[in-house]
Amino acid sequence: MDMRLNLPGLPDFGFKNPILTASGTFGYGVEFAPFGDLTALGGIVVKGLSLKPRPGNPMPRIAETPCGMLNAVGLQNSGVESFLKEKLPKLPWRELPVIANIYACDPGEFAELTSILAREQGIAAVEVNISCPNVKEGGILFGQDAAQAARVTEAVKRVAGDKPVIIKLSPNVTDIAAIAKAVEDAGADMISCINTLSGMGVDIRSRKPLLANVIGGLSGPAIKPVALRCVWQVCRAVTIPVIGIGGITSAEDVLEFMLVGAHAVQVGTANFIRPDFSFRLVQEFEQLVEKMGITDLEEFRGSLKL
């Protein structure tokens, strides 16, 4: 069966199946090549890239939580140029969309990153992580303010050329639909959501936080109900395609996100359950779709009965 979905507004772009891997959980893809065929995936979103190399946060950076995990890895990476030179050539980018996830601390830097990536044949699209503080304006996260989110979107779109721009939303907001609407109006081609929930853990014996950064991002099955709710609210607010993310660990989960309106999904933390997780999921998804007698994913998508 054809797993390809039309992406409204993006006639020249598509995923051969709706299962992508999420930024920060699949390295640069190459780490997982020993465990499966990368080209079987719907797409790969690489670890967040910044303009200059960044050391990320101090250790410890990760902790397990009930049905989830916390991370405060921060944006450790050797910079966009190093990625393009060292990592991208090793990826089968002719055969599957490689999406660059980018991170910056002001709209200008976002634009600079995007214009570098816009020139690259191997990059299929740019995903903008707006869960970062605007250092120039008091440190509130771009993703927590509709006007700021829109400004970043505009800045990126202006220089993205023909690369679709995906804005990745944070769930740590009062009204996610309002932010979605703002970035759509500002020209975003797609929305992906959700990024991690803001969370924390402590060790009562050492009396220290589990993460050196104190606060980190919660991900994994624990957050799936929040992610589904966000995706549903966003899908009702916008007409551009939405990529669902958050706690996906089964083929059923993929269909759940599609049922509330997602065009595709990204698998994050589940890649840590086993390194062949996403490869197996692609197969299980095809089997489930067949078993359930779904003949048209387009028809299934968004068909939730209220």
Add this chain to the structure above:
Amino acid sequence: MDMRLNLPGLPDFGFKNPILTASGTFGYGVEFAPFGDLTALGGIVVKGLSLKPRPGNPMPRIAETPCGMLNAVGLQNSGVESFLKEKLPKLPWRELPVIANIYACDPGEFAELTSILAREQGIAAVEVNISCPNVKEGGILFGQDAAQAARVTEAVKRVAGDKPVIIKLSPNVTDIAAIAKAVEDAGADMISCINTLSGMGVDIRSRKPLLANVIGGLSGPAIKPVALRCVWQVCRAVTIPVIGIGGITSAEDVLEFMLVGAHAVQVGTANFIRPDFSFRLVQEFEQLVEKMGITDLEEFRGSLKL
């Protein structure tokens, strides 16, 4: 060991131990009397009360999620008067604090409820659930707007007499510390947090939401990292006592919330794991405190090393 903590600003009020039961998860207390000694608990917060009887939401109302659950019970209750006449007399209110949790759709109604409860000897304090839409002003939740949250707090405080007023915060906001500060400034005596996270579930076979109400509240161990983060942020923002709620399932969890600054906690969803859960937790907590050699809970509270 004495488990009693001083509550700043409330010299005449206290819990004999820091373990209370959360609203909506412990009925009116009486349902759990066959499974343990109610007077061993630090306190009981009863199911949300409204002025008039309310039917609550249609069925289905609950669904299990990974390490958590969703509920959209709504405020089914037979009204405050019926509670005072039928249920309260059955509770050992002379021996432990019975806290009335209240719910309304405008500040006037909140005040009316409070003035009824303020007259009752059996009520130790009033906990105000502000996770409800302000029907008169476009339906945004009181708990999602600092100004509105403050208005409700003021309205309730004005008529609460000598009953401490606890404002229960929602985590579904961009900046919980700002709301906490607003309700403290408006006169709240304590803060409890968190209420449930906004979430959703669907059934891919029937293509229907798992809850008739579509959106519900996520609770249980899954949300503990979010709850800890919120409690920590709130404790740093205010000086009034804070009651931590969210995903507590062990004595370690209780100490985690105290480590980030909570004066007490409420146990919610865990009461469904087994009906004697909270009774056992009180015992386990005493044992753990002893085993860890903590001799002064007051010193332990808020002693997180950054």
Add this chain to the structure above:
Amino acid sequence: MNNEQCTTLKVLDNVPFGQVAGENLFFALRLERPEWKNWQPGQFVMVRPSGWAFDMLWARPFSICRVSPRDLVLFFQVVGRGTRRMAELKSGDDVLVWGPLGNGFAVEPDSPTLLLAGGIGIAPFVGYAHSHPKPWNLHMEFGHRMPLSCYPYESINEKIMGDAHLEEKPEDLTRFIELMDRRIAEHAEQNGLVLACGPTPFLKTVQHLALKHSARCQLSLETRMACGVGACLGCVTKVADDMHANGVAAGRAQVCNHGPVFWAHQVNLSEG
């Protein structure tokens, strides 16, 4: 309520019944006898195997199938994640159980009593048939979709009269409903009792027929449950106004402590 308890019981054995496409989906789970003083058929227990991690928080409700001086027997069908894991229980495993919960079926020794069971809804009738003082006054009609060997039918059939009806084609269902219609009418004429347990569509049919014939009828309801003790309000059903006096709030009653057995004219099964 004073003999409600929450105790850990050892599994004595967990015996598969019948097979469906080579798979075991039905089990008689035998547990140590809890220290209950008394119980009634139609009551249930909440069950949570001690080995369950917190990824699945809730216990699961099961009708009390039988209680002997030595054991407590539950009978369950694998339908989802929880029951799938319960199928792996082995003798010696620990299971947390609280109950007996809710109200049982009416027992009127001298009234002709009709037992209507749909599928796994047969479970409480095992205990009903075995504890009834005058089993010759009982009659059962059992509708089922899986092979008869999947159900504890024999152990009832050895005590009381009755028939089993396999539902394969749509006509089978029509015929079964017609039969129930006649049987309910007969029992209504003799002022007998009609007791039903099974899936909600089945209960709706029985309710409709019972009201039509003005039969005295009780239904055992099934809803998702979290606490089992009336606290979470997750298991409610709409009820008639005359139940309100009973401490029931605002038109909805908890199935766990106001039921699971209700008089047919008192519940409204339209929701859920």
Add this chain to the structure above:
Amino acid sequence: MNNEQCTTLKVLDNVPFGQVAGENLFFALRLERPEWKNWQPGQFVMVRPSGWAFDMLWARPFSICRVSPRDLVLFFQVVGRGTRRMAELKSGDDVLVWGPLGNGFAVEPDSPTLLLAGGIGIAPFVGYAHSHPKPWNLHMEFGHRMPLSCYPYESINEKIMGDAHLEEKPEDLTRFIELMDRRIAEHAEQNGLVLACGPTPFLKTVQHLALKHSARCQLSLETRMACGVGACLGCVTKVADDMHANGVAAGRAQVCNHGPVFWAHQVNLSEG
């Protein structure tokens, strides 16, 4: 990297070693032999018992203790939730394993090689001692706090020279450190190798001594791991600048794929 695999292996047996206060806290977990082409002592595997629910998402990293034509042996200590559940593994259970991962210890057959093990850090040295072509060039010093019967010490001691040092009082530790100081100095003089595995404070001591004597020294690091394959960046350690060429980003290298074995002068153990 082509013999990295992710496979489900059956448990052959899970044998407790020694006892601590009547409890079994140390286990030799024997698994079916995976179809690996080759492996090196010091490499590790990620282990996730198939029975684990999603309440615990991560696999756990364990050094390869030994590999024979028939089996893969891991040796573990119970320290938390995951290892506590692993203690319950029984023969026939399924365990998901991926590896061999990371870099092993250097093997220089003709260099005098000092093995320094702290507690459970002894595990990789079992395979090292058994696969080394000239074991008479090896010498081990083993510091431990639990009874010696808790560790696979015998199986090393039968192959190579060495001593075990129980640490009960603070003086014991001082004496052990003095001994390591001498041994490291001796090996440095002969341009030998020093290999260490154990808890981080132990590694810091060894690193300090090795740098003092300019010994060629490798340390096997332990950090929390989620993926084990270099993707999550959760397991990093600070490293010296000369490693950057190696594809290491911004001063921090993943312990799982750039380690777990590092040259002592290349890592900075100040964090975590």
